[in-house]
Structures are given as C-alpha cells and as structure tokens.
Amino acid sequence: MIDWLPLWLSLRLALVTTVILFVLGIPLSYWLAYSRRRWKVVAEACISLPMVLPPTVLGFYLLLAFSPDGSFGRVLDHYFDIRLVFTFQGLVVASLIYSLPFMVNPLLAGFKNLPPHLLEASRTLGKSDWTTLRRILLPNMRPSLITGAILAFAHTIGEFGVVMMIGGAIPGRTRVASVAIYDEVQSMNYHLANRYAAVLLIFSFSILLVVYLINHHFSQSKAVV
Amino acid sequence: MNAPPVHLSFRATKMLHTAQGRQLFDVAFNLPQGLLLAVCGPSGAGKTTLLRILAGLTDTDSGDIAMGGDVWLDHSRRISLPTRRRPLGFVFQDFALFPHLTVRGQLEFALPKNADRSIIDDLLRLMELEELQHRRPALLSGGQQQRIAIARAIARRPRLLLLDEPLSALDDEMRSKLQDYIARAHRHFHLTTILVSHYLPEIFSLSDEVIILEGGKISKQGAPASLFPKDKITGNLRLTGEIIDIAAAGGLSVIHVLAAGTTIHVVCPAGEAANRRVGQTVTVAYRDLNPVICE
Numbered sequence: 001m002i003d004w005l006p007l008w009l010s011l012r013l014a015l016v017t018t019v020i021l022f023v024l025g026i027p028l029s030y031w032l033a034y035s036r037r038r039w040k041v042v043a044e045a046c047i048s049l050p051m052v053l054p055p056t057v058l059g060f061y062l063l064l065a066f067s068p069d070g071s072f073g074r075v076l077d078h079y080f081d082i083r084l085v086f087t088f089q090g091l092v093v094a095s096l097i098y099s100l101p102f103m104v105n106p107l108l109a110g111f112k113n114l115p116p117h118l119l120e121a122s123r124t125l126g127k128s129d130w131t132t133l134r135r136i137l138l139p140n141m142r143p144s145l146i147t148g149a150i151l152a153f154a155h156t157i158g159e160f161g162v163v164m165m166i167g168g169a170i171p172g173r174t175r176v177a178s179v180a181i182y183d184e185v186q187s188m189n190y191h192l193a194n195r196y197a198a199v200l201l202i203f204s205f206s207i208l209l210v211v212y213l214i215n216h217h218f219s220q221s222k223a224v225v
Numbered sequence: 226m227n228a229p230p231v232h233l234s235f236r237a238t239k240m241l242h243t244a245q246g247r248q249l250f251d252v253a254f255n256l257p258q259g260l261l262l263a264v265c266g267p268s269g270a271g272k273t274t275l276l277r278i279l280a281g282l283t284d285t286d287s288g289d290i291a292m293g294g295d296v297w298l299d300h301s302r303r304i305s306l307p308t309r310r311r312p313l314g315f316v317f318q319d320f321a322l323f324p325h326l327t328v329r330g331q332l333e334f335a336l337p338k339n340a341d342r343s344i345i346d347d348l349l350r351l352m353e354l355e356e357l358q359h360r361r362p363a364l365l366s367g368g369q370q371q372r373i374a375i376a377r378a379i380a381r382r383p384r385l386l387l388l389d390e391p392l393s394a395l396d397d398e399m400r401s402k403l404q405d406y407i408a409r410a411h412r413h414f415h416l417t418t419i420l421v422s423h424y425l426p427e428i429f430s431l432s433d434e435v436i437i438l439e440g441g442k443i444s445k446q447g448a449p450a451s452l453f454p455k456d457k458i459t460g461n462l463r464l465t466g467e468i469i470d471i472a473a474a475g476g477l478s479v480i481h482v483l484a485a486g487t488t489i490h491v492v493c494p495a496g497e498a499a500n501r502r503v504g505q506t507v508t509v510a511y512r513d514l515n516p517v518i519c520e
Binding site for chain 1: 280282307308309310311312313314315317319321322323324325334335337377378380381
C-alpha cells in the first residue's frame with residue numbers, strides 16, 4: 001500500500017517554497033532588470049549558481065552552515081531557537097536557494113521583454129515605481145509570472161540531493177517523495193518505488209503541459225490582436 | 226513693449242554617443258508660458274534627447290531646468306526632480322499605450338488621486354474618443370492610438386506637454402486632423418507645449434516659435450516666418466520624379482516622368498532622350514510653361 005505522506009510533504013514543501021519565492025522573486029528580478037549597478041552581474045551569477053552546481057555540493061555547504069556546530073547554525077539555535085538541519089523549515093530554506101533561479105530567470109526575461117516606454121510612460125504620468133510595477137508591468141507579463149511559479153514548484157517537487165543532505169529521511173518531517181523512492185529502491189521494494197515514481201512523472205508532465213498550454217494561449221491571443 | 230515672462234528655462238550639456246560618433250549636446254533656451262515651441266532638425270541632432278532631459282528620463286553632464294519658478298534640475302546643487310514629480314505630459318513616438326487597459330482605463334490611470342474625474346469625459350469628447358472608450362489600444366488605428374496618447378498625457382493636467390514626433394507615423398489626412406487636435410488641446414488646457422517635428426507644414430500651422438537643432442546645438446531660433454521667410458521662396462516649380470517610359474514621336478522623343486502623383490510628358494530632342502533611361506530619377510522644371518528635365 002502506498003504511503004501518501006511523502007507525496008503530501010513534497011507538495012507542501014513545493015507550495016510553501018513557491019509562494020515565498022514568488023514574493024521574493026518579483027522585487028529581485030525587477031532590481032536585476034532595471035538597476036544600473038555594475039555589481040548586479042555578481043548577484044545574477046549567484047542566483048543562477050544552483051542551476052549548474054551539483055545539488056549535493058549545495059546541500060553540503062548548507063549542512064555546514066546550518067549545523068549547530070557551525071557559527072551561523074549556533075547563532076540561529078542560541079538566539080532564535082531555530083534548527084534548520086533535519087527539519088521541514090530547513091528544507092524550505094534550502095529549497096528557496098535551490099529553486100531561486102527557476103523563479104527569477106523567467107521573471108527577469110518577462111521584465112526585459114516589456115517595451116521600455118511602458119515604465120517611462122507611467123513615470124511621466126506621475127506614478128511611483130510601486131504603482132507602475134503593480135498596475136502596468138506585472139499585468140503585461142502574466143506568462144512569465146505563471147512560468148516562474150510553475151517551474152519553481154516543479155523543480156522543488158523533484159528535489160533530491162539537497163533534501164538528502166540537509167533533511168535526511170525522517171518520516172513525516174523530511175522524507176519527501178524523491179527520498180521515499182530512493183529508500184524503497186535501497187530496500188529492493190521496486191513495486192512501491194515504481195508507484196511513487198509514476199505519480200511524480202505524471203504530476204511533472206501535467207505541470208509542464210499546463211505551462212506550455214498557457215504560453216501557447218497567450219501567444220495565440222497576441223497573434224489575434 | 227515688455228517681453229512675456231519666462232516660464233521654462235532650460236540649459237543642459239551631455240556627451241551623446243551617436244551613429245556618427247561622439248557629439249556634444251549643448252542647448253539653452255527660455256520659453257514664455259502658453260507658447261507652442263517646435264523643435265526640428267536632422268536625425269541625431271538631439272531633438273528627442275532634449276525632451277527626455279526635460280522629462281528627467283535622461284541624465285545630463287551639467288545643466289539646470291526651472292519651470293514656473295520650480296527647480297527641476299540644478300547640477301551645481303545636485304537637485305534632480307524625479308520624472309514622476311515633474312508636472313508634465315509626454316507623448317512618445319511609439320505612443321507607449323498600456324496594452325491591458327481600455328481607452329478610458331488609460332485616462333483613469335493617468336488621473337492623480339482625488340482629482341476631478343470629469344476631465345476624463347472632457348478629454349474623450351475633445352479628442353473624439355467617446356465611442357472607443359471601452360476598446361483596448363491594439364484594436365485601434367495609428368491615428369486613434371495617437372489621440373489616446375495625447376489625451377492620456379493631458380489627463381493629469383500637466384503644465385508642460387512634450388510631443389515626440391507625434392504625427393510621423395500617420396498619413397496626410399490623419400496628420401492634418403491630428404494637428405487640429407493638438408492645437409485644440411494646447412489652447413483648451415492652457416499648456417506650454419514642445420513639439421519635436423521635421424514636417425514643415427506642421428511647424429507652420431502649430432508653432433509660435435521654432436528651434437532648429439543641428440549637431441546637438443541650436444543653429445536657429447525664432448518665429449516660423451522669420452526662419453523660413455517668404456521672400457526666400459523660389460518662384461520656380463521643380464518636381465523630382467522617375468522616368469517610367471521613353472517614346473519616339475517623329476524626330477523628337479517624349480519622356481514620361483512620374484512625379485507628385487501624376488505623369489508629366491516632357492518633349493525633347495531624340496539625342497537628349499538617348500542619355501536617359503527608364504527608372505532614372507530626374508528633376509523636372511517648367512520653362513516658358515513647358516516642362517523640361519534639368520537634372
């Protein structure tokens with residue numbers, strides 16, 4: 001019988017991560033798109049680093065940083081009573097870092113593809129940057145917002161290496177679906193591993209299908225206009 | 226007679242990087258209230274830069290701008306009012322309409338908080354946009370989009386209206402109509418207006434004063450009639466056109482030239498016609514009421 005808890009945990013982790021990344025990703029990508037500061041390329045490189053880095057490397061450094069034996073982990077533990085190693089909160093923080101480029105890059109492309117005069121026109125109408133972002137820029141980059149949210153969600157669902165390093169496989173707390181598959185294979189329980197894998201496969205495919213359908217819909221409606 | 230009080234004073238320098246290389250933009254002028262100033266000149270002369278500096282969309286290397294006693298820019302005192310705090314309206318060359326908003330939505334967005342909303346209906350009526358008010362810009366023609374852009378720029382009741390080549394993308398009929406709309410809006414809302422244009426009829430019909438920019442500097446400034454004096458207008462009619470046919474007629478030749486939307490028949494000796502070919506661009510002048518090819 002399939003245990004739905006790992007799948008539910010994966011879903012919860014992905015939802016929490018996506019909502020937080022959505023809130024953080026918009027101002028961050030806005031700043032990357034419009035800032036004139038030269039060192040923003042350093043920020044861009046840092047944000048994209050998880051795309052090329054092996055997840056175990058990222059997980060290893062996060063483990064060192066969050067460990068109560070390390071200085072950062074000790075400060076969190078001592079002053080804030082927060083433990084990020086082998087906890088769900090730790091998984092969320094690691095997922096935020098790991099999935100950040102999958103949210104920021106589509107949003108950044110969305111901002112850069114907007115006609116430059118939209119921002120300037122809004123400013124000449126006396127509007128603040130906050131009003132311009134909320135009422136002019138974001139409504140005109142809906143496909144990028146949807147793509148960013150869905151990619152970040154799907155990427156978090158499929159996370160394995162970082163989760164293993166930082167969370168282990170504590171049932172109900174850190175044993176997400178990808179880790180459960182690994183555990184079942186280790187136990188030679190291929191039948192159950194296959195069920196978890198099939199659910200993830202169908203789920204991931206459906207999400208990508210939705211992304212492409214939405215983008216296709218937007219490009220069609222633009223073409224009609 | 227006293228000169229009218231200065232409303233806008235502008236002085237700015239900036240090093241521009243143009244297709245022709247580096248070029249210094251160095252412009253200074255004063256403008257009395259309620260005047261319509263036309264800025265013309267060749268491409269790359271700095272016309273759009275002038276508007277963008279006024280709007281605070283482009284930085285300067287040095288300069289100062291004051292409007293009706295308010296300082297917008299003062300380099301020496303490190304004052305630069307952000308664009309949104311400058312009471313101006315800007316009509317971009319590509320209109321820059323918001324694709325997701327209806328015509329009425331564009332004007333409502335432009336309206337400041339707590340402003341009298343009746344100006345929206347006034348503008349829709351003035352610019353003859355009432356029937357289009359619930360449509361989105363992508364479904365409208367270039368002329369209609371241009372009227373929306375002008376109405377939107379005026380909705381916040383600016384003191385200065387900046388128009389960047391507002392009529393360049395329109396056909397002759399629409400151009401003439403829109404000149405009326407601009408003149409109407411300028412008078413109705415008591416605006417001080419700066420219009421960038423390279424189209425002479427537009428300058429004559431709309432502007433009180435003209436600045437000609439060349440290479441980033443003012444080469445001429447004054448009333449349109451003083452810059453383009455009537456006594457310098459030639460009495461000879463010259464038309465440039467293209468040869469579309471060359472036919473022999475007895476010992477002579479008839480060259481058919483397509484110019485100004487009509488075909489002109491130029492009769493000339495066969496020897497002269499031998500030097501011409503179909504497709505060649507030539508200038509036709511009238512000598513003793515007969516057309517001749519002169520270049």
